[in-house]
Amino acid sequence: MSFLTATQGAIYRHGVDLVYKKITTGTYNVETGEPAITSATYTCRMYPKHISANQYNYPDLIGKDAVMFYLANANLGFTIKVNDEITYKSKQYKVQSYQEHMADGAVVLYKIVAVVG
Secondary structure, three states, rough: OOOOHHHHHHHHHHOOEEEEEEEEEEEEEEOOOEEEEEEEEEEEEEEEEOOOOOOOHHHHOOOOOOOEEEEOOOOOOOOOOOOEEEEEEEEEEEEEEEEEEOOEEEEEEEEEEEEEE
């Protein structure tokens, strides 16, 4: 069994289907004075874990509603970027950071830290 298969199996068993919203900022529109922003939504199986922030672990997230989402890298139709959004329990979480975890020379898992707002 490969690492990706094991990761997918664990997230499939314990995760939930969530909506990932890919935000893309386009070119600046002179008429409106703002950049053109487009979005695309994807439904992905992720495992959410609430973060307990303190002065040693995520000091910039103290007092905020933050969640770490685990996402297997299996045929994703998008790339993870900061400021994308994840809908979880009727709240919009904005991606603040992410980590890639590799095995056998390929990314098998993303750990996405997202905050409400």
